[in-house]
Amino acid sequence: MEIGYKLASEAFGPNELIRQAVRAEAAGFDFVEMSDHFHPWLDNQGHSSFTWTVLGSIAAHTRTLKLATGVTCPTVRYHPAIIAQAAATLALVSHGRFVLGVGSGERLNEHVVGRGFPDVRVRHQMFREALEIIRLLWRGGYRSYQGTHLRLEDARVFDLPTELPPIAVAASGPSSARIAAELGDGLFVTEPKPEVVRDYVRAGGTGPGYAEVPVAWARDEHTAAKAALNTTRWAVTGWYVMSELPNPVNFDAATTTVREEDMLAAFACGPDPARYREVAQQFTDAGYDRLVLMNAGPDPDGFFDFFENELNDALRGLTPSPVPA
Numbered sequence: 122m123e124i125g126y127k128l129a130s131e132a133f134g135p136n137e138l139i140r141q142a143v144r145a146e147a148a149g150f151d152f153v154e155m156s157d158h159f160h161p162w163l164d165n166q167g168h169s170s171f172t173w174t175v176l177g178s179i180a181a182h183t184r185t186l187k188l189a190t191g192v193t194c195p196t197v198r199y200h201p202a203i204i205a206q207a208a209a210t211l212a213l214v215s216h217g218r219f220v221l222g223v224g225s226g227e228r229l230n231e232h233v234v235g236r237g238f239p240d241v242r243v244r245h246q247m248f249r250e251a252l253e254i255i256r257l258l259w260r261g262g263y264r265s266y267q268g269t270h271l272r273l274e275d276a277r278v279f280d281l282p283t284e285l286p287p288i289a290v291a292a293s294g295p296s297s298a299r300i301a302a303e304l305g306d307g308l309f310v311t312e313p314k315p316e317v318v319r320d321y322v323r324a325g326g327t328g329p330g331y332a333e334v335p336v337a338w339a340r341d342e343h344t345a346a347k348a349a350l351n352t353t354r355w356a357v358t359g360w361y362v363m364s365e366l367p368n369p370v371n372f373d374a375a376t377t378t379v380r381e382e383d384m385l386a387a388f389a390c391g392p393d394p395a396r397y398r399e400v401a402q403q404f405t406d407a408g409y410d411r412l413v414l415m416n417a418g419p420d421p422d423g424f425f426d427f428f429e430n431e432l433n434d435a436l437r438g439l440t441p442s443p444v445p446a
Contacts, residue, residue: 122405122437123151126428127191127333127415128175131161132352135170135178141421142179142186148429152187153179154222154331154413159198159230162355163376164369173207180215187218191333191413192291192309194226196244198234201251201271205258206278212286222309222331223252224291227364229372241364245296246270252288252304259285289331293360295320302326310409311360318408332409334401335388337417338424342391345418346384353417354379357387388417394431398439405439412436 126145128138142153157172176188188211195204208221225248228238239247250268257264258278266273290305292298293312298320301308307328308321318330335356339345354376355363366372384390389400401412416424 125152125413128155146186154191189220192222192224195251197231201254313403315407330409331411332404345390348419349417
């Protein structure tokens with residue numbers, strides 16, 4: 122079991138994210154995962170720095186902490202050749218501490234370059250081609266590729282690490298789980314769905330499973346839930362909504378009916394380690410062994426202290442619950 126910390130690029134500026142990563146390493150986290158967004162989910166989050174710059178700086182400010190994108194879309198806003206180059210460089214400057222998390226993207230971030238955002242069937246076709254291009258370039262030498270949607274012309278990534286970074290592929294259903302198994306080295310999810318793991322394994326997947334665990338630390342449950350409602354209520358809308366809405370104002374409108382009770386039901390809120398174990402156990406039971414704590418509470422430093430003193434050992438001791446006979 123590895124425990125990671127989610128760096129919320131939508132909620133904090135770049136220098137604060139670097140500070141939090143350093144603090145996460147000191148608190149005992151194994152890795153940090155950082156979203157790769159152009160926009161925040163909600164305007165009141167107020168931030169959206171360039172992930173690759175921030176992760177490069179984190180690599181320079183830490184020694185053992187692993188780094189991951191959670192996740193990058195290598196098809197619309199970026200061309201996969203750029204991600205192949207960026208990931209190789211980050212693997213080098215971090216001395217092998219980087220995991221490339223990738224997914225088929227959200228309209229929120231991808232529509233900004235004016236190329237549109239295709240339906241899910243086409244997105245998955247493009248995503249498969251993008252991963253094929255990244256793998257091709259990581260073989261070294263000059264490479265070209267002609268796909269249905271994406272092309273590569275006489276391109277070479279010159280600086281390649283001896284050990285290539287693992288690719289963790291975001292999945293939410295059978296189609297994306299198959300892509301993860303065939304072209305990835307691991308699985309990445311935001312919901313505790315055991316069927317995604319089953320689809321991944323059936324398709325031949327054998328890598329680790331990364332899962333974002335929703336938490337909100339504060340000294341009392343109400344304060345934690347209120348903070349989560351204010352900035353992170355989009356997280357309870359489900360993946361179809363999260364992938365399709367174009368701007369923060371749309372997420373604001375789509376979440377007007379979300380209540381504090383909804384956050385309490387979905388998130389581990391407050392100071393009770395037992396509730397955190399309960400929420401994390403769902404992901405462990407579903408088959409995931411890389412748990413990323415996504416803290417939506419109002420006090421990051423209080424959360425780091427809580428993790429270090431009360432939560433770290435408790436979460437590392439989690440094992441899948443026995444299956445009833």
